[in-house]
Amino acid sequence: MADPLAATLAAAFAADPLMAHALPDAAARARRLPRLFGAVLRACRVAGGVAAVGDGAAVAGWRRGDAVPAPAALLLRSGLVLAPALIGPGATRRLMAQESACEAAIREGFGAAPFAYLWAIGVAPARQGQGLGAEMLTQALAALPDRRWVLKTEREEVLPFYARAGFAPVRRITPEGGIPAIILAR
DSSP states (O other): OOOHHHHHHHHTTOOOHHHHHHHOSSHHHHHOOOHOOOOOOOOHHHEEEEEEEETTTTEEEEGGGGGSSSSSHHHHHHHHHGGHHHOHHHHHHHHHHHHHHHHHHHHHHTTTOOOEEEEEEEOOOOGGTHHHHHHHHHHHHHTTSSSSEEEEESGGGHHHHHHHHOOEEEEEOOTTSSOEEEEOOO
């Protein structure tokens, strides 16, 4: 049975620069992203949390800092180890190169201090502009209020949204063979 929250994230990330980089064919991206986000949400449920608002129209998934980068056991338990079968080997290689470099930069910047990594947050396209993203972000941040929060985005235009929640850019990185990413923290 398909995970409706994964379907929300797949729709929200359908035009995302990283997903377009990993899966350049839009039709393939539409088919494969729900499977990928199903595994992402399973990993978040194991190593952090998942929350949704608006009857699942807005979804967030996060991991505790001790699961950044994702340990092998988490990759196995969530099914992310099957990414080549879920999204294809080329897409997996591109996505993992980007994610590995960014997560290494996050770990380097935050070390052993307790933090939470907002791994995925998205709003169904038909429901965007209704305040659900802000509501979802507030709910996610409340899950671990005593931790510093960090996230990564490849979309410059979302920086004002995150700034309203207290996030500020702390590092910019362009992984080898990847696309520019911005690491934010609060």
